[in-house]
Amino acid sequence: MPDAQTPEGRTGAPAAPGPLDTAELRQLDAHWRAANYLSVGQIYLMANPLLEAPLRPEHIKPRLLGHWGTSPGLNLVHTHLNRVIKARDLDALCVWGPGHGGPAVVANSWLDGTYSETYPDVSRDAAGMARLFRQFSFPGGVPSHVAPETPGSIHEGGELGYSLTHAYGAAFDNPQLLVTCVVGDGEAETGPLAASWHATKFLDPVHDGAVLPVLHLNGYKIANPTVLARIPQDELDALLRGYGHEPIHVTGDDPAAVHQALAAAMDGALDRIAAIQHRARREGDRERPRWPMIVLRTPKGWTGPHEVDGQPVENTWRSHQVPLAGVRDDAGHLRQLADWLRSYRPEELFDDGGRPRPEVLACVPEGTRRLGASPHANGGLLVRDLPLPPLERYAVQVDKRGTALHEPTRVLGGLLAAVMEATAERRDFRVVGPDETASNRLEALYDVTGKAWQAATLGTDEHLAHDGRVMEVLSEHLCQGWLEGYLLTGRHGLFSSYEAFAHIVDSMVNQHIKWLRTARRLPWRRPLASLNYLLTSHVWRQDHNGFSHQDPGFVDHILNKSPEVVRVYLPPDANTLLSVADHALRSRDYVNVIVAGKQPSFDWLSLDEARTHCARGAGAWEWAGTEDGTGDPDVVLACAGDVPTQETLAAAALLRRHLPELTVRVVNVVDMARLLPSGEHPHGMPDPEYDALFTRDKPVIFAYHGYPWLIHRLCYRRTGHQNLHVRGYKEEGTTTTPFDMVLRNDLDRYRLVMDVVDRVPGLGVRAVALRQEMADVRTRHHAWIREHGTDLPEVADWTWAG
Helix, strand or coil, X not given: CCCCCCCCCCCCCCCCCCCCCHHHHHHHHHHHHHHHHHHHHHHHECCCCCCCCCCCHHHECCCCCCCCCCHHHHHHHHHHHHHXXXXXXXXXXEEECCCCXXXXXHHHHHHCCHHHHHCCCCCCCHHHHHHHHHHEXXXXXXXXXXXXXXXXXXXXXXXXXXXXXXXXXXXXCCCCEEEEEEEECCHHHXXXXXXHHHHHHCCCCCCCCEEEEEEEECCECCCCECHHHHCCHHHHHHHHHHCCEEEEEEECCCHHHHHHHHHHHHHHHHHHHHHHHHHHHHCCCCCCCCEEEEEEECCCCCCCCCEECCEECCCXXXXXXCCCCCCCCCHHHHHHHHHHHHCCCHHHHECCCCCECHHHHCCCCCHHHCHHHCHHHCHHHCCCCCXXXXXXXXXXXXXXXXXXEECHHHHHHHHHHHHHHHCCCCCCEEEEECCCCCCCCCHHHHHCCCEECCCCCCCCCCXXXXXXXXXXXXXXXXXXXXXXXXXXXXXXXXXXEEHHHHHHHHXXXXXXXXXXXXXXXXXXXXXXXXXXXXXXXXXXXXXXXXXXXXXCCHHHHHHCCCCCCEEEECCCCHHHHHHHHHHHHHCECCEEEEECCCCCEECCCCHHHHHHHHHHCEEECHHHCCCCCCCCCCEEEEEECHHHHHHHHHHHHHHHHHCCCCCEEEEEECEHXXXXXXXXCCCCECHHHHHHHHCXXXXXXXXXXXXXXXXXXXXXXXXXXXXXXXXXXXXXXXXXXXXXXXHHCCCCHHHHHHHHHHHCCCHHHHCHHHHHHHHHHHHHHHHHHHHHXXXXXXXXXXXXXX
């Protein structure tokens, strides 16, 4: 291999001028070479880690997995971050956007000692190096991506496009923290990343930390060139300046020159950040700053094979994954790999026992200043319990069920405002949402904090504040990423969204759930505050929106995921929403999805009843049914969700009036996981409990908030599944009245009564007149709504008279 790694450069010329003296340059280069050596070793070797014997096929892994192409650049950035952290005593965190460059981040945490501290069997010596190499992308080992198993990480390699928004989330309310974020040039083409550059308009230089993006342009994705690497520099500069950044360019393939240039760039960027924060914090300067960033251009697969089998590899897409694929079978490839590894001169980097030599570690900071040991990357070490007030202060009085109306999310807004006020000094709670906080009736928050905003303001603006902790931006991706970064670094929050648009972050929540599932199985990862969703403006109330705003399927998506992590709640009224929210905000290591309406809805339960019902998760409402306690009912009316609950109780009232001899049980489900068997979910009901509640052989008419087949999927193993009939959303309706929505989707009270007549044995003949009456009433309502544009008073003015 050419001597591409010598500090004097490829040509052997004197080192380029810059801030590094000869000793510093030599130390940084030694660390970089060591990290590169360890990265290559992880991809290829399962034995002979120090090349003490000639490299043979049996030393090579049978399956070669991993990504080399981005690793040298990540190692370069990590090496230089070590230098500035140590020199400036910085509290720092790094988010590695090209997370498939797992070998690099693992290599660096092994070099700084945090990997061995976390996993003592992977010691920082030859034996530990052998384990480090063997375990990478190996059965029973560690993933090829940066993952929860990697010390110092908060970002998984599968999270393409989310790195920068995670970095900003980590920086919010962390005024002493520097968050560097390496953005891959392929990643920069994604929608979430493109929107993330706008986060500069929300970063408060007084109360927040700083984010230093490093846009790493190495030119290629897995098989194609990247857009930002192929446009002229002036065009790229204009783009980045338009986003609010001051780009600093570092370009080259001469190691010494690049070391000097990157050291100068980092020093310049950090000096500028310090000056911005000083002006804002000490001099009161509230002008939005232009934050520095670094554009780093180095060859893809730098220091790897230049050619393989006559094809160019370094600085091409061919270096993206495994440049030498036939090492076990091709003697030429094996020789190239040996030359490649020896080009880093490992004998200069590691002593005879495999320990890094002092020169390699000269730039590495100590203790928690090491990137692999930052407590911000293990946020459970920092998280504190939220100061939640007593719910009695916000609960609604229920003197008579089903007569008074409240907007549940407005009631919740009072609780959230109290939490926001109680955390004003410690600043560890935020509410995020895409331009919908007031629309979702949470505007009580504005009594205690404003909306974060650093851009220009006008006299007509309301509630904008430099130090605000409500965050609104019309990008669900940014909201999700900000909150994830905030939670992963030890804080609390809630994401409020229109129900239909939660699907925009399906992939992001997938990755967060995977992260939590894995982290829960790592004893050194401490529990985090849960990711809490409030989904409102839901499918059943389309007073101002239409078909495009109807999709209750986010809960289906969530309930497909790891059962130890996911929870879904459908509180039927204001007090149950308070109880569920209190539980969710106290919880750890979950993704909690709460679906609750913002429109006026009936109050059914007192606060004490709500607490008991929510703790149970599902239960019979004796007051709503007609059972006498002497045996199973004739039929079970089950419901989940606020509107389905109202229609179910209205149907129960109709049955009480028209079929008084019929015994009816009304069951309400708050916690959707209760429907699962106990062996499938921690909240699942044992079969005897389920059978006692829903019966083993009686008809169950289930009115559900979302798509009906979810209930069937959750209950398909139950004894009485063949008796289960579910009504729910059927993709019908647009901007219309509340009752028309349930009517068009066959969830209305009259349809439910017809279902009872159809499914209770013998009732079809005895109650044929009632069934016909219910069908005629439905027709009358349909015609009235089409003529008048409103619901009939018998529905609009209905109250529970049980």
